Amino acid sequence: MKNLSFLFTLLLSGISFAQSYNTMWIPDTLSGPNFTLNIRDTFAQIVPTGNQTITGGVNGKFWGPTLLMNKGDIVHMTVNNHLNDSTTLHWHGMHLPAVMDGGPHQIIPPGTTWQPYWEVKNQASTLWYHPHMHEMSQEQVTKGIGGFIIVRDAEEAALNLPRKYGVDDIPVMITDRDINAQHQFAIVPYGDSILANMTLRAQYNVPAQVVRFRLLNGAIETSYNLGFSDNRSFYVIGTDGGLLDAPVLVNGTTPRYILSAGERIEILVDLSGQAGSTVFLKAFNQSLANFIPGSESFPNGPFASFLGHTNYNILKLNIGNQTANPVSSIPTALVSNQFPLEQDAALTRTITISDSTGVTSVPILGPNAFILGHQLFNMNVINHSIPLDQTEVWELKSTSGFGHPFHIHDVEFKILTINGVAPSAQQAGWKDVILVERMKTVRFIAKFSDYADATHPFMYHCHIALHEDEGMMGQFVVTQPVGINEISLSSDFTIFPNPTREKIFVQLGDVPSEIYYATVTNASGKIVMMLPKPELSSGIDVSHLKKGTYFLELMEQKTKAKTTKKFIIE
Numbered sequence: 001m002k003n004l005s006f007l008f009t010l011l012l013s014g015i016s017f018a019q020s021y022n023t024m025w026i027p028d029t030l031s032g033p034n035f036t037l038n039i040r041d042t043f044a045q046i047v048p049t050g051n052q053t054i055t056g057g058v059n060g061k062f063w064g065p066t067l068l069m070n071k072g073d074i075v076h077m078t079v080n081n082h083l084n085d086s087t088t089l090h091w092h093g094m095h096l097p098a099v100m101d102g103g104p105h106q107i108i109p110p111g112t113t114w115q116p117y118w119e120v121k122n123q124a125s126t127l128w129y130h131p132h133m134h135e136m137s138q139e140q141v142t143k144g145i146g147g148f149i150i151v152r153d154a155e156e157a158a159l160n161l162p163r164k165y166g167v168d169d170i171p172v173m174i175t176d177r178d179i180n181a182q183h184q185f186a187i188v189p190y191g192d193s194i195l196a197n198m199t200l201r202a203q204y205n206v207p208a209q210v211v212r213f214r215l216l217n218g219a220i221e222t223s224y225n226l227g228f229s230d231n232r233s234f235y236v237i238g239t240d241g242g243l244l245d246a247p248v249l250v251n252g253t254t255p256r257y258i259l260s261a262g263e264r265i266e267i268l269v270d271l272s273g274q275a276g277s278t279v280f281l282k283a284f285n286q287s288l289a290n291f292i293p294g295s296e297s298f299p300n301g302p303f304a305s306f307l308g309h310t311n312y313n314i315l316k317l318n319i320g321n322q323t324a325n326p327v328s329s330i331p332t333a334l335v336s337n338q339f340p341l342e343q344d345a346a347l348t349r350t351i352t353i354s355d356s357t358g359v360t361s362v363p364i365l366g367p368n369a370f371i372l373g374h375q376l377f378n379m380n381v382i383n384h385s386i387p388l389d390q391t392e393v394w395e396l397k398s399t400s401g402f403g404h405p406f407h408i409h410d411v412e413f414k415i416l417t418i419n420g421v422a423p424s425a426q427q428a429g430w431k432d433v434i435l436v437e438r439m440k441t442v443r444f445i446a447k448f449s450d451y452a453d454a455t456h457p458f459m460y461h462c463h464i465a466l467h468e469d470e471g472m473m474g475q476f477v478v479t480q481p482v483g484i485n486e487i488s489l490s491s492d493f494t495i496f497p498n499p500t501r502e503k504i505f506v507q508l509g510d511v512p513s514e515i516y517y518a519t520v521t522n523a524s525g526k527i528v529m530m531l532p533k534p535e536l537s538s539g540i541d542v543s544h545l546k547k548g549t550y551f552l553e554l555m556e557q558k559t560k561a562k563t564t565k566k567f568i569i570e
């Protein structure tokens with residue numbers, strides 16, 4: 001439908017909205033430690049007039065609330081899947097147990113509630129959440145399901161940084177969509193329309209002082225070569241996993257930062273003394289090197305985009321008056337990061353990135369998919385097993401003809417070298433996504449601490465949702481050596497009160513057992529609640545379930561043996 005969308009783009013840019021901008025939507029915030037997230041299919045007025053767009057959202061019409069968490073909090077999530085399809089919700093960048101991670105193995109069937117929880121161990125950072133259902137990530141992310149997570153901690157709080165959400169501390173999720181003549185999103189890798197927080201032709205009022213932007217590339221495929229219309233300089237203060245040691249000035253004749261799918265940066269822009277003027281945040285993708293996603297200009301076909309190999313505005317900033325107590329200076333130092341040291345690495349693990357051309361074992365898409373480790377993703381194959389607490393160097397070795405943003409779950413890493421050269425200062429912080437350009441080799445170091453689980457793996461993959469869906473993904477488990485004298489524990493239990501109305505409690509049998517997973521199934525066999533590592537002492541809240549007969553299944557931690565008991569809600 002490229003022709004139609006082309007006509008429509010002409011209409012949009014040429015006639016109806018030539019002079020008009022739309023105020024950028026700012027997601028609501030939710031403060032923890034308990035978060036309830038309702039994922040649903042819905043619709044929204046994405047194009048300001050005419051048809052609404054079928055979208056997906058969390059608690060709203062698209063995207064989702066910004067979750068505010070503090071380091072050290074134990075956060076409890078209640079995720080209700082109201083979609084007609086199964087989904088997952090992944091906490092991108094969060095260091096947590098694999099069974100809570102929301103990757104492709106933590107599937108939430110339609111109508112089911114998933115209740116993961118964890119202690120926030122990440123430092124202050126800008127993370128995000130999004131669906132990760134295998135072979136459906138592109139579709140579900142295209143609908144708009146996702147949201148920001150802002151982690152705060154004492155070190156960040158002690159700094160003189162802008163921190164007024166939506167005023168001088170502004171989250172901007174940048175993405176693009178192909179919007180057809182009926183105003184519907186096409187599920188394609190590259191869009192023709194740029195959106196800032198799901199707002200077309202976005203503008204925002206900002207105060208004439210130091211303003212912090214938390215920029216997230218939420219695109220399916222495109223990398224954005226970010227800069228400002230007047231080529232002003234800016235400071236990078238944070239990368240994917242937290243603040244840098246010190247702000248890094250990006251200056252020169254064309255100050256730019258390439259942000260690839262899944263990546264975040266926090267920047268400071270000094271707007272002091274500029275009240276009354278405007279400036280645009282732009283993507284300068286005309287100067288992106290060839291084979292970086294978003295650099296291509298295909299006139300037609302599945303990768304055609306009117307944004308390919310061109311420059312375009314993302315967000316118009318209208319600079320207005322200062323707020324009370326403005327931040328007026330850029331800090332000289334931020335935090336002192338302790339990165340793992342190369343001398344502590346137990347090994348170097350090589351992950352190849354290649355085109356699958358010529359690999360006959362690729363079953364789904366034929367020869368054009370991209371692959372990691374010379375194999376297509378298989379849900380049932382664990383590609384790597386990593387002993388708990390091991391420090392490793394990962395060497396990402398690309399022989400692919402195209403650039404791929406590589407992402408790993410569980411850890412934040414530090415880039416050691418890109419083609420043998422140390423990373424630039426603005427990439428020398430904690431990262432969880434790195435664009436591996438064609439034929440290049442990236443080495444990073446990470447420590448796999450805290451969470452071992454032989455059953456649920458963590459993922460690594462290309463963050464281009466299309467490539468991930470096509471199988472450009474692998475998985476690893478973090479393992480803890482088990483003593484030989486472990487006995488099989490009994491997970492026999494009784495439920496009380498039974499019947500119940502609100503909550504059920506579980507009395508475990510004589511031998512103390514640790515429960516790995518609990519599920520509640522209704523009388524027709526449908527899973528209605530999923531509770532990884534349930535905290536049974538506080539009971540299981542079943543008050544949202546209809547009256548009837550249910551089954552509680554407990555899976556024991558060590559043996560993974562399952563026991564099921566019936567209970568009644570009256």
Ligand code: C2O
Nearest residue numbers: 090092262407459
């Ligand atoms: Cu943002 Cu595995 O993903």
Ligand code: CU
Nearest residue numbers: 091092093409
């Ligand atoms: Cu992730």
Ligand code: CU
Nearest residue numbers: 404462464467
């Ligand atoms: Cu890729």
